[in-house]
Amino acid sequence: MQNIKSYINTHQQRFIDELIALLRIPSISADSTYKDDMLKTADAVKNSLKDAGCDHVEICETDGYPIVYGEKIIDPNLPTVLVYGHYDVQPPDPLDLWHSPPFEPVIQTTDLHPDGAIFARGACDDKGQMYMHVKALEYMTKHDVLPCNVKFMIEGEEEVGSENLAPFLANNRDKLKNDVILISDTGMIAKDVPSITTGLRGLSYVEVEVTGPNRDLHSGLYGGAVANPVNVLTKMIASLHDENKHITIPGFYDQVEVLSDAERAEMAKAPFSLDAYKKALDIEAVYGEEGYTTNERNSIRPTLDVNGIWGGYIGEGAKTVIASKAFAKISMRLVPHQDWDEITQLFKSHFERIAPKGVKVKVMPHHGGQAYVTPIDSIGYQAASKAYEETFGKTPIPQRSGGSIPIVSLFEQELKSKTILMGFGLDSDAIHSPNEHFGIWNYLKGIETIPWFYKYFTELKT
Structure with missing residues (x-):
């Protein structure tokens, strides 16, 4: 050699x-x-x-x-x-x-x-x-x-x-x-x-669809009278985290492996500059689950993130419309002992349960892994x-x-x-x-x- x-x-x-x-x-x-x-x-x-x-x-x-x-x-x-x-x-x-x-x-x-x-x-x-x-x-x-x-x-x-x-x-x-x-x-x-x-980390990837009226509606004639799927979807997504950035899906953390203080101390020995991290991303502050460092949040803790969201009119200029449908793609990064099939089902049950009357919700699993x-x-x-x-x-x-x-x-x-x-x-x-x-x-x-x-x-x- x-x-x-x-x-x-x-x-x-x-x-x-x-x-x-x-x-x-x-x-x-x-x-x-x-x-x-x-x-x-x-x-x-x-x-x-x-x-x-x-x-x-x-x-x-x-x-x-x-x-x-x-x-x-x-x-x-x-x-x-x-x-x-x-x-x-x-x-x-x-x-x-x-x-x-x-x-x-x-x-x-x-x-x-x-x-x-x-x-x-x-x-x-x-x-x-x-x-x-x-x-x-x-x-x-x-x-x-x-x-x-x-x-x-x-x-x-x-x-x-x-x-x-x-x-x-x-x-x-x-x-x-x-x-x-x-x-x-x-x-x-x-x-x-x-x-x-x-x-x-493991992965559970899903797509969600929220349907309101049977067609796009004039936002002046119908605004305030029917549920707006885009408004509803964004509110539902926002509710998936609490004020401590903790995921609110019941049972989500039941199988999460919790590392010991000694293991976390070993992880902390890896060289890491928070200032350089923020500068590289051009952000003023980091964001994440309370009680954990940046390196812990992106490795040993599970997460839930919206990877894409759309609905209604997004072209040039204005179109005053209440969309019939709104969509989002969501990924959940998982840690050892969290089964991705189980997490997908927990998400599906929870997301359907929190949907308000006036809309229909569909959760479509895409793929995942342990x-x-x-x-x-x-x-x-x-x-x-x-x-x-x-x-x-x-x-x-x-x-x-x-x-x-x-x-x-x-x-x-x-x-x-x-x-x-x-x-x-x-x-x-x-x-x-x-x-x-x-x-x-x-x-x-x-x-x-x-x-x-x-x-x-x-x-x-x-």
Whole structure:
């Protein structure tokens, strides 16, 4: 592994150019308009795995978008690492907030990325981080230093709930058999503070519809006489939190894991500047559940947020109307022991119960997943820690993430495997937002670090 830095330096521009080519394809799984681009991206991933050294690569059809599978089996008696990633990306909206077109990647320097960052939708989530593993494999196969077997499973529906992944896992347990699952779809604390994500929050995502009159009404003739669905919906949503920012759904907190003071003290050791946090977001104050710090609110506590709300007239100029319907999309981030199906039902029952007379309410569950915690005494975690120590020169900090990767708990259920989350992005990389980007330094550092994980995992496992 000692010559990996030299290899990266020699091929750096090619690595960047290949990622940029992948980022140019608008693989938006949420919008069927981009179906051809989704299939084109799957083919591109397949070809990249072949070029990197996989002996077998195939596109596996599902009821939705295909899964790209590849493998390099050097000895069935050696450990096997299964790499998971996804090639689909979030919709780029709102387009007018992008500084450059989301599917025309550009490299720009920033305060946090003086070496440059690639700005494009999917740069960090997850094409850039997924592609680090492809290039790491390329290095290991070309230098004959791959110490164990590797399998790749790159899907195209992560951003829409991975609906077809569960049956694929159930039908392909032998094909996907492994000793550890490796994912880079998370971040680290800072470029000089490596970290390993040891916990993920679960998710319940729903859409709600409030219906009042059977048609849009003139707000002068009917205003004050019938329930306005937009007014009602906003009032119902506001009631979901109390004055302490505590969620008011009965039973919502019944299974919430409460960390000890000692565990919270360990979390507090991670470097964090509240002033820098507020400055980066251009806000005057933070906001959240009373009794918890910012880092605790966005990692170990459950949340409820409105992700979108609409109804009535929103075009240019004025239209005096009482809308017949109002809608909202709501996500709830969950912590260990909160079952997402149960939380979805609690939300549905509560939201229907608080609706006033004069409107009808419909709650439509979309998708969800369970929270996940990985032990720091596992062989996989120890191998990851040693890998970071090798390339960063310091021991990584274990941290819980506020994000959700629902398939991680699904992997443990179906494949009986633990997952190691080696992310190289930063919180400031604007994933899911306009101007998403991924630092070139981070991208190359990931390629440098990943092969060391293989080396140490094999040594610890055998």
